[in-house]
Amino acid sequence: MAVKAAAHPDVEEISLPDVLSALSDPVRVGLVRLLSDGRERGWGELRVPVAKSTLSHHLRVLRAAGITRTRQEGTRCYVALRDADLEVRYPGLLRAVLSGAVAEGVGEQVHEVRDGG
Amino acid sequence: MAVKAAAHPDVEEISLPDVLSALSDPVRVGLVRLLSDGRERGWGELRVPVAKSTLSHHLRVLRAAGITRTRQEGTRCYVALRDADLEVRYPGLLRAVLSGAVAEGVGEQVHEVRDGG
DNA sequence: TTCGACGTTCTACGAACATCGAACAAAGGA
DNA sequence: TCCTTTGTTCGATGTTCGTAGAACGTCGAA
Numbered sequence: 001m002a003v004k005a006a007a008h009p010d011v012e013e014i015s016l017p018d019v020l021s022a023l024s025d026p027v028r029v030g031l032v033r034l035l036s037d038g039r040e041r042g043w044g045e046l047r048v049p050v051a052k053s054t055l056s057h058h059l060r061v062l063r064a065a066g067i068t069r070t071r072q073e074g075t076r077c078y079v080a081l082r083d084a085d086l087e088v089r090y091p092g093l094l095r096a097v098l099s100g101a102v103a104e105g106v107g108e109q110v111h112e113v114r115d116g117g
Numbered sequence: 118m119a120v121k122a123a124a125h126p127d128v129e130e131i132s133l134p135d136v137l138s139a140l141s142d143p144v145r146v147g148l149v150r151l152l153s154d155g156r157e158r159g160w161g162e163l164r165v166p167v168a169k170s171t172l173s174h175h176l177r178v179l180r181a182a183g184i185t186r187t188r189q190e191g192t193r194c195y196v197a198l199r200d201a202d203l204e205v206r207y208p209g210l211l212r213a214v215l216s217g218a219v220a221e222g223v224g225e226q227v228h229e230v231r232d233g234g
Numbered sequence: 235t236t237c238g239a240c241g242t243t244c245t246a247c248g249a250a251c252a253t254c255g256a257a258c259a260a261a262g263g264a
Numbered sequence: 265t266c267c268t269t270t271g272t273t274c275g276a277t278g279t280t281c282g283t284a285g286a287a288c289g290t291c292g293a294a
Contacts, residue, residue, distance in 0.1 A: 235294100236293100236294085237292105237293085237294080238291105238292090238293085238294100239290105239291085239292085239293100240289100240290085240291085240292105241288105241289090241290090241291105242287105242288080242289080242290100243286105243287085243288075243289095244285105244286085244287075244288090245284105245285090245286085245287100246283100246284090246285090247282105247283085247284095248281105248282095248283090249280105249281080249282085249283105250279100250280085250281075250282095251278100251279080251280070251281090252277100252278090252279080252280095253276100253277085253278085253279100254275105254276085254277085255274105255275095255276090256273105256274085256275090257272105257273085257274075257275100258271105258272080258273075258274090259270100259271090259272075259273095260269100260270085260271090260272100261268105261269085261270085262267100262268085262269085262270105263266105263267085263268080263269100264265100264266085264267080264268100
């Protein structure tokens with residue numbers, strides 16, 4: 001199914017090992033970096049050097065860990081960071097991870113593409 | 118060898134994915150929680166519900182990730198948290214992880230044992 | 235209805251991981 | 265020297281993960 005009622009854990013259900021495990025993959029960290037400005041992205045805007053099934057897998061892991069939220073609009077899906085929820089659950093964690101990732105260049109393989117880019 | 122020149126990465130060599138991956142295991146989080154008061158522990162003081170080879174493995178992962186430091190004294194080994202190094206490398210990360218772990222009870226399977234306890 | 239675009243799921247595979255038991259090596263004491 | 269203690273390493277096992285290709289389902293347009 002192109003559009004599915006993606007399972008998003010409630011804030012209370014987010015688990016620390018799941019979050020850290022999800023963030024231990026450079027591709028997923030790159031996605032989080034891209035989304036860290038708070039703007040939502042369509043999946044077509046994501047440029048990741050993996051097959052689309054693999055990207056779907058990574059986005060599912062992020063979603064299941066409670067790190068991102070997916071919204072459907074017609075056939076297209078949009079993904080956004082759940083930064084507020086994460087801040088409530090793990091204050092300071094996201095910022096610490098992001099600044100570390102930027103400093104080390106983790107996730108630079110993930111890029112963004114403008115419409116028609 | 119009971120005593121080995123354990124490989125500790127330099128502060129500059131610590132990698133974020135390695136750190137997050139190391140912290141995504143509840144047993145290792147429990148060890149970090151135990152050490153989070155800054156006190157050094159002898160391995161005999163660590164009560165973990167795993168075989169000693171498994172404990173050795175977990176401590177090696179933590180050491181290789183740069184999270185802990187191991188010191189040898191005779192036949193015994195002592196382990197301590199590299200909290201200062203981690204704070205330099207990833208400011209706020211350790212505290213965020215620890216408070217989340219405490220809130221969720223992650224790593225409670227790891228206990229401490231006093232001499233003769 | 236037919237077609238194309240989009241994302242999910244299935245299946246498969248190699249790599250990495252957590253775990254254990256057993257064998258091994260080094261330091262200290264009897 | 266022999267033995268105990270302590271921690272490492274090896275071999276084996278079952279699981280999970282990252283990855284990809286192929287098939288499928290859904291939506292919108294023609």
